[in-house]
Amino acid sequence: MKRYITYIIIFFCAVFIIDRAVGVVCDYLYSHTKGGDTKHTYDVFNNVTADIIILGSSRALHHYVPSIIEDSTGLTCYNCACDNQGIINMYGRYKMAAKRKKPQYVICEILPSLDIYKDVDDIKYLNSFKPFRVNPELAEIIKDYSPIEYFKTNSYIYRYNTYIFQILKDYVTSGRLYAEKGFSPNKGEMNYKPKPHLEVIGEIDSFKIRYIHKLIEATNKDKVKLFFTASPRYSADTDSSYVILKKICKEKQIPFISFYTDSSLNRKHELFKDRSHLNEKGAFAYTREFVQTIKPTIQSN
Amino acid sequence: MAFNSFTFWLIYPLLFAFYWIIPSSQKTAKKWYLILVSYLLYMNWKPAFAIVLLGVTLITYFGALIIQKDKERNRKKLIYIFSILGLLPLLVFKYYNFLNDSLTNGLESIGLHFSLPGLNWAVPVGISFFTFQAVGYLFDVYYKKIEAEKSFSDYTLFVSFFPQVTSGPISKASELLPQIKNPKPFNYPQAVAGLKLLLWGMFMKIVIADRLGLYVDFLYSNYTHYTGLNCFVASVFYSIQIYADFAGYSLMAMGIAKTLGFDIINNFQRPYFSISVTDFWRRWHISLSRWLKDYVYIPMGGSRCSKLRNYWNIFVTFLVSGIWHGANWTFIAWGVMHGVCQIIEKALGFHKYEGHSPMIRISRICITFLIVNFAWIFFRMPTFEDAIGIIGHMFTHFSKGTVLHDQQMSIMAGLPFLLFKDFRDEFFRNKMQFLDTAIVRRSIYLFIFFMILMIGVLDSGQFIYGSF
Numbered sequence: 034m035k036r037y038i039t040y041i042i043i044f045f046c047a048v049f050i051i052d053r054a055v056g057v058v059c060d061y062l063y064s065h066t067k068g069g070d071t072k073h074t075y076d077v078f079n080n081v082t083a084d085i086i087i088l089g090s091s092r093a094l095h096h097y098v099p100s101i102i103e104d105s106t107g108l109t110c111y112n113c114a115c116d117n118q119g120i121i122n123m124y125g126r127y128k129m130a131a132k133r134k135k136p137q138y139v140i141c142e143i144l145p146s147l148d149i150y151k152d153v154d155d156i157k158y159l160n161s162f163k164p165f166r167v168n169p170e171l172a173e174i175i176k177d178y179s180p181i182e183y184f185k186t187n188s189y190i191y192r193y194n195t196y197i198f199q200i201l202k203d204y205v206t207s208g209r210l211y212a213e214k215g216f217s218p219n220k221g222e223m224n225y226k227p228k229p230h231l232e233v234i235g236e237i238d239s240f241k242i243r244y245i246h247k248l249i250e251a252t253n254k255d256k257v258k259l260f261f262t263a264s265p266r267y268s269a270d271t272d273s274s275y276v277i278l279k280k281i282c283k284e285k286q287i288p289f290i291s292f293y294t295d296s297s298l299n300r301k302h303e304l305f306k307d308r309s310h311l312n313e314k315g316a317f318a319y320t321r322e323f324v325q326t327i328k329p330t331i332q333s334n
Numbered sequence: 335m336a337f338n339s340f341t342f343w344l345i346y347p348l349l350f351a352f353y354w355i356i357p358s359s360q361k362t363a364k365k366w367y368l369i370l371v372s373y374l375l376y377m378n379w380k381p382a383f384a385i386v387l388l389g390v391t392l393i394t395y396f397g398a399l400i401i402q403k404d405k406e407r408n409r410k411k412l413i414y415i416f417s418i419l420g421l422l423p424l425l426v427f428k429y430y431n432f433l434n435d436s437l438t439n440g441l442e443s444i445g446l447h448f449s450l451p452g453l454n455w456a457v458p459v460g461i462s463f464f465t466f467q468a469v470g471y472l473f474d475v476y477y478k479k480i481e482a483e484k485s486f487s488d489y490t491l492f493v494s495f496f497p498q499v500t501s502g503p504i505s506k507a508s509e510l511l512p513q514i515k516n517p518k519p520f521n522y523p524q525a526v527a528g529l530k531l532l533l534w535g536m537f538m539k540i541v542i543a544d545r546l547g548l549y550v551d552f553l554y555s556n557y558t559h560y561t562g563l564n565c566f567v568a569s570v571f572y573s574i575q576i577y578a579d580f581a582g583y584s585l586m587a588m589g590i591a592k593t594l595g596f597d598i599i600n601n602f603q604r605p606y607f608s609i610s611v612t613d614f615w616r617r618w619h620i621s622l623s624r625w626l627k628d629y630v631y632i633p634m635g636g637s638r639c640s641k642l643r644n645y646w647n648i649f650v651t652f653l654v655s656g657i658w659h660g661a662n663w664t665f666i667a668w669g670v671m672h673g674v675c676q677i678i679e680k681a682l683g684f685h686k687y688e689g690h691s692p693m694i695r696i697s698r699i700c701i702t703f704l705i706v707n708f709a710w711i712f713f714r715m716p717t718f719e720d721a722i723g724i725i726g727h728m729f730t731h732f733s734k735g736t737v738l739h740d741q742q743m744s745i746m747a748g749l750p751f752l753l754f755k756d757f758r759d760e761f762f763r764n765k766m767q768f769l770d771t772a773i774v775r776r777s778i779y780l781f782i783f784f785m786i787l788m789i790g791v792l793d794s795g796q797f798i799y800g801s802f
Contacts, residue, residue, distance in 0.1 A: 037525050047780055051780060190787040198743035
């Protein structure tokens, strides 16, 4: 038995050493990527300071053009959004950005399936936090989700679970195209006729709702003006999935700016990459319209 | 509690330590400790499930004693009574809603409207496994292969033994009960072998099965958006996923049992290298195949009867296999497909191959894999329409295409290791001896652990067979 326990101890000592060594290498690679999603995330968590920050999923990442907002408002702007990420992740991004410099305005694009209703598992919204878990703002969110999950991030390798290939790719190449200030344009046009749009109302995820409220509280406390938004969705003629958000906005007096069903944009095939995402041309057209709705608020401040 | 959950691995060292702290001479204490641990871990799924487990244990324990005591003329009646009673929870929990829905739909199709209320009860985890294990024991007593177990504690542990209660393997009483009665002292080679099986099983489940599962789920839920080639690749990935998932779990169960000094049956022998569907069932879910052979096929006459009767026996055996796997017509279709394939093989003499031609062997392996792969589509899809839909899509939209998916790099990183190991174990067992040297072996173990941390799906994905 002694031999067995010794064998296990030696094995885990070797695991510990390799874990630390590989973790240090991953940390270096992560902070020195040339471009792509990795650099974008790294910059958002470590470098970005802007007067206006944009949060949200791919519908924010590909829809809001910071340069148009900057030209119109005279304020600096950065698109901090990320594909397939929701409010839980966006709260963390806000806290990290505000740590360096509190923005004046936050534009948060909401997609109910990621930000309000349940999907597979909320853990996916925390994965990008793990390499940065030393930051108390992000550690708090991981612990809130699951203390066990936070404990697991003591492993340096586990912090990069699944990310290593993305990091290597972005280290070697410049990865996915990002234009200036975090905006990622979608090239091309929708070359198929999509099925008619159907609003899906799912089961409410109370953890996500809590983070909507946490974002509202954090921006209130920091005296940052928050806007919730919904950009155009191809052929959508109802925004019934936003009913919960509208109720929260009314209760907390947060402006909700919706172009979701705006037929001047969402019937134009040439402005869309697919039925959920605008292409580059569409993003420019939309941002020009959108900025006019927030300009009065910015100018009056 | 699933073996791939972090919580299990936090508490397992304590369970292991306490078990071995109890002196080997204290057999009763060790036994009751394992019973307590088994029931507590089982109740972690849902406490009420333990009532079902205990109920099946009590029915089959007393049933076996009564059958053994009784005279010959009543034995047949008693085995029917007690096996039906033992199977009753399984039939009710797993099949009531299916039978009710099928009956309702059938009657409605001829214009009759009648339905019974549905049951909204969760199916106890592992009910198919522990029920078959307990009923198998009943039949062994009936056939006088073993004596009825008098010790209730020994029998309770046999049915509830935690490494296997949720997803098998289905052990025979003659294999496990003697080990329970005489627990062995700590054995270093056995315990180390257990750790190796645990590590490899974890790799198969977390790195291979769960990664492939993310890809398969994604593609199968949107298959009309992808080419037929993509769908075919997804079907192959599903075949590998279900193998890695179930074999991985079985290896973990074997590994945990070995660390506690128990040996349980190996459930898989590289099934995708089978040269026929008949051979496949000698390598896939071996404990279930054995159960079906001993308690369904052979009592019906097996192969000691006319050819037609033999074919009928094969058909019924695999119909039962399909039904056992799930309460859905797709599982039944899957089982029937396997039965029909074996009947055809037997009729044409293709069920075995004793030649030495590598080309013929490779061709047979490929053809068998394609047949099994095709059948898995019915196993995976929720309805016939979906299964036919995806098969049709494979043929009508078969063109080149790529599915760029965020899992592809992790899949390409992990899969070659599984393929290499299985190839080596099947065809080159005595070659590449350098892989068995101490330094290389230990480096491989570290590398596998590193792979688990780096690309494993570590948020407790469920075992596929855990829902049976």
